Amino acid sequence: MEHRRTLGVAQKITVNLGRSFVLGAALCVAGSLAMAGTMAKLNDAQIAHIAYTAGKIDVEAATLALKMTHNPAVKAFAEEMERDHASVNKHALVLVETLKMKPEDNDTSKALVVAATQKRQELSKLSGAAFDSAYIQNEVTYHQTVNGALEGTLIPDAQNSELKAFLKTGLKLFKEHQMHAERLVNELPRSLAR
Amino acid sequence: MTARAPKAARGAIAICAISLASLAWGAESRIHVIDVDGLAFGPASEVLHVNDIVEWVNQDMFRHTATASDGSFDIDLPTGGKGRTTLRQAGVVSYFCRFHPGMKDRLEVAP
Numbered sequence A: 001m002e003h004r005r006t007l008g009v010a011q012k013i014t015v016n017l018g019r020s021f022v023l024g025a026a027l028c029v030a031g032s033l034a035m036a037g038t039m040a041k042l043n044d045a046q047i048a049h050i051a052y053t054a055g056k057i058d059v060e061a062a063t064l065a066l067k068m069t070h071n072p073a074v075k076a077f078a079e080e081m082e083r084d085h086a087s088v089n090k091h092a093l094v095l096v097e098t099l100k101m102k103p104e105d106n107d108t109s110k111a112l113v114v115a116a117t118q119k120r121q122e123l124s125k126l127s128g129a130a131f132d133s134a135y136i137q138n139e140v141t142y143h144q145t146v147n148g149a150l151e152g153t154l155i156p157d158a159q160n161s162e163l164k165a166f167l168k169t170g171l172k173l174f175k176e177h178q179m180h181a182e183r184l185v186n187e188l189p190r191s192l193a194r
Numbered sequence B: 001m002t003a004r005a006p007k008a009a010r011g012a013i014a015i016c017a018i019s020l021a022s023l024a025w026g027a028e029s030r031i032h033v034i035d036v037d038g039l040a041f042g043p044a045s046e047v048l049h050v051n052d053i054v055e056w057v058n059q060d061m062f063r064h065t066a067t068a069s070d071g072s073f074d075i076d077l078p079t080g081g082k083g084r085t086t087l088r089q090a091g092v093v094s095y096f097c098r099f100h101p102g103m104k105d106r107l108e109v110a111p
Helices: A002-018 A025-038 A044-068 A072-098 A107-124 A128-157 A161-193
Strands: B013-019 B030-037 B053-058 B064-068 B074-077 B082-086 B091-096 B104-110
Touching: A044 A072, A044 A107, A044 A128, A044 A161, A072 A128, A072 A161, A107 A128, A128 A161, B053 B074, B064 B082, B074 B082
Parallel strands: B030 B053
Antiparallel strands: B013 B030, B053 B082, B064 B074, B064 B091, B091 B104
């Protein structure tokens, strides 16, 4: 029963991504997080590792964007991603230390890293407006995917109440990021035209 | 200078209004403190008047701004930081965080 519930969430994430503009590596990320729903139930140490890894990946994407972009709006967005995700992860480390929990690497975290590395390589080959557009669109897709996994699997499966509350804060933040990225997707053509 | 206790608190959000020395024309001005936490602005529970000061205190783990939709103020709020604006006009001012579009609130300013 539990397996069927999480499988449904994973399918939903994959379908949502299938409808989006960005395929390739973004689908790999979706697949990685879908795996979180289909594999045996995750323990708290694995959930903490996945959440930390997801944040770290977005910091790395932001670092790349800050090197590549010349667009002020994209730069401001990347700075926000770098700052917010770094802050969440800093607090996550404090939390796991308080809980005496050792985050446990797992197949989902590993697959996330592989997909993100591939995506960064793709983005690195672009420049100018093409880079800006691809980076922001990927940010929309990435946050959608992570939010789906947090809501559908990671938060419901977390057993420790403090970890669960922390993940809920993360979800609230990531939804803000998704909104910001979606707004930027609409604004970007105008800002690029200037 | 007298101090008023916070009127209401919701979770980590606290509001307090502090009476200030009278301004030159004798009207009493107050500072209204709004805590920012959990990706939300605390409510301004006290009645706000022209020449009152609103002070936002960022208790959150993220940097925010308090940015007026009409451009009358744009206050940067680094983590642990605070910033103020003086209310110059009566009316309703909507404001938001430039970084986190879901963070919105409004100030209702009486004459």
